Amino acid sequence: MLRFSLLLLNLEEYYFEQHTAFHVQHQGSPEERKIRGSLKICSKSVIFEPDAISQPILKIPLRDCLKIGKHGENGANKHFAKAKSLGISLIFSQVYFIKEHNIVAPYKIERGKMEYVFQLEVSGKVEDVVETLLQLHRASCLDKLGDQMAMITAILQSRLARTSFDKNRFQSVSEKLHMECKAEMVTPLVTNPGHVCITDTNLYFQPLNGYPKPVVQITLQDVRRIYKRRHGLMPLGLEVFCTEDDLCSDIYLKFYEPQDRDDLYFYIATYLEHHVAEHTAESYMLQWQRGHLSNYQYLLHLNNLADRSCNDLSQYPVFPWVISDYSSPELDLSNPATFRDLSKPVGALNPERLERLLTRYQEMPEPKFMYGSHYSSPGYVLFYLVRIAPEYMLCLQNGRFDNADRMFNSIAETWKNCLDGATDFKELIPEFYDEDASFLINSLKLDLGKRQGGQMVDDVELPAWASSPQDFLQKNKDALESSYVSEHLHEWIDLIFGYKQKGSEAIGAHNVFHPLTYEGGVDLNSIEDPDDKVAMLTQILEFGQTPKQLFVTPHPRRITPKFKSLSQASSYNASMTDSPGRLQG
Structure with missing residues (x-):
């Protein structure tokens, strides 16, 4: 059973190579002294994954290593003398034990x-592994983070330059190569370099470390959509949907050069031109206005176009709170008071809190911002998902869960914190x-404190109005698709994806976040x-x-039955009624 995952690495860490090895201990019977497993060499740590799941995974940070070298020379250790092979010795001050009994x-x-x-199964590799560890140890011990990053990047690029895509992985001998370049495969919290x-x-990705499999292959004929992405604020990402x-x-994929990303995008986009219609925010907007897209589908499409990705x-894709009543025994979706005011950001829903925030805003030097935290962040996403993604939370928080009283314990409590909390606007x-x-369910029986x-x-x-988790989601969905939300969703879109996202309109709407959160x-x-x-x-x-801005003028409201009279239809709607706006199934 494979227990190792890239989530055991630190943020911004790379997994380079693995070797079958034995962890040799000084105590116990001869069988117990040698624990077989896989030794993983990473850019900031050494990880040993024992084959036996009862044994914990060991993680030794390289910065905590006091000495790294060969062990077993000069008959220094009788176990190695018998084995006639060298081992790798790590002397360190700190070790993590992870996933004992899985x-x-x-x-x-x-x-x-x-x-x-650690004794390698292939003893001839000891010299190379020790050399690699010493080099990575030097990088980890540099005083400045920037210098550490530069040295590790140089080591990574050197490894990539010494390797290339294995053409034997092609699906067919008749395939014609178009381009090859270096890139990283992106999954939540981690990236994996390769070719x-x-x-x-076909589109192929071959991880440098062969993890989780030797090659990822996507048939171009299966591709439905591709999107350019910002990754780490840089125009380096490309996401492919089949x-x-x-x-x-x-x-x-995250590329090292924008030109590589653009070339690959152009090649696939040209291929898709003959197979799939491209959609814009405007075409989706028309479909939504006319009732051809649900509110849920439309918000997903907007998130996608605005660079939001589950990877x-x-x-991460952002959706609105739409219900404000979490105390009544029954949920009344015909009562406007049941709903949150979608024309205001979460931070402006409580007038008293807003007054305090605006006072601070007025006194603040430039660049001013109203909210000291955002409405969407990695911590908030995992706050909601910790029960199904605990390893992501442990990765983000250095092997710890959050304080039990700060966890996602209650829907009503979370909503109340978003209304009243000094820094909670999620x-x-x-x-x-x-x-x-x-x-919503602790089915993994996690000990969350x-x-x-x-x-x-x-x-x-x-x-109280939800009889089960499934009932809660169903009522949430009913609320999202209700006539009230359909009539007001455009107001929330203006704040998150539209013209009230930036500038004077954002100030007027009390929708100003830290300048670093905006594109550019x-x-x-x-x-x-x-x-x-x-x-x-x-x-x-x-x-x-903050999502990429998709609209720079007020978003038109939905044409619900209530608004379908000619007098209510906007001239904008009328001028665009001839556009096709057809959704590809």
Whole structure:
């Protein structure tokens, strides 16, 4: 059973190579002394995954290593003398124990000076592995983060330059190579470097480390849509979809050069021109206006066009809170008071809190902002999803879950915090309007801690009007598609994707966030100090990002039955009624 995943790495860390190895211990019977497993060499750590799942995975940060070298020379150790092979010795001050008995839980840490010895199955590789570890150790021990990053990047690029795509992986001998370049495959919180190759029939990605499989292959004929993406604020991303499901792409690639990304995009887009119609925000808007798209589908499409992706937690799809009543025994969707005011951002829903925020805003030097946190960030996404994605939370928070009282414990409590909290302005995610209620249930029986009242964190507490998690989601969906929301959703779109996102309109709508969260808010290429650049990028990615602006004029309202009279139809609607706006099935 494979327990290792890239989520065991630190943020911005790479997994380079693995070797079958034995962790040799000084105590126990001869059988117990040698634990067989896989030794993973990563850019900031050494990870040993034992074959036996009862044994914990070991993670040793390279910065905590005091000495790295060969072990077993000069008959230094009788176990190695018998084996007639060298081992790798790590002397360090800290080690993490992870997933013992394959249970996902906060990492256990042991501190103090220790030595671990690993014997490689292929003993001839010991010299090379020790050399690699010493080089990576030097990088980890550099004082400045920017210098660390620069050295690790140089090591990575050197490895990529020494390898190329294995053409034996082509599906057919008749395939014609179009282009090959270096890139990284992006999944939530991690990236995996390798080689991209595109032929006349297939797109391939071959990970440098062969993980999780030797090659990812996508048939061009299956591709339905492709999107250019910002990744880390740079125009380097490309996401490929082989279905109409906006929440599930088939591959997300981050390139090292914008030109490589653009060339690959152009090649696939040219291929798609003959097969698939392209959609714009305007064409989706027309379909939504006329009732051909549900509110849920339309919001998903807008998120996709605005660079939001489930593979990038700093730009995860954002959905609105639409219900404001979490205390009544019954939910009345015919009562406007049941709903949140969609013309205001979450931070402006409570007048008293807004008054305090505006006072601070007036006194603030330029550049001013009203809200010290965003409505969407990696931390908020995993706050909602911790029960189904605990390893992502442990990755984001260095092997820890959040404090039990700060967890996603109750729908009503979370809504109240968003209304009253001094720094809590978060919106929702698509899962609240989807079919799968598993994110509300602690089905993995995770130990998420004990609250101050003594109760363990378990399933999410639902409002009285929901009889079950499935019923809660169904009522959320009913609310999202209700006539009230259909009549007012354009107001929320103006705030998140539209003309009230920036400038004087944003100020008037009390919708001003930190300047770094906006597209174009900072030019990373203009920052010369590598330390400052790393710090800036980390801050931006952890804080969250505002979606790409899709509309610069007021978004028209939906033509619900109530608005279908000629007198209510806007001239904008009338002028665009001849556009095709047809959704591809």
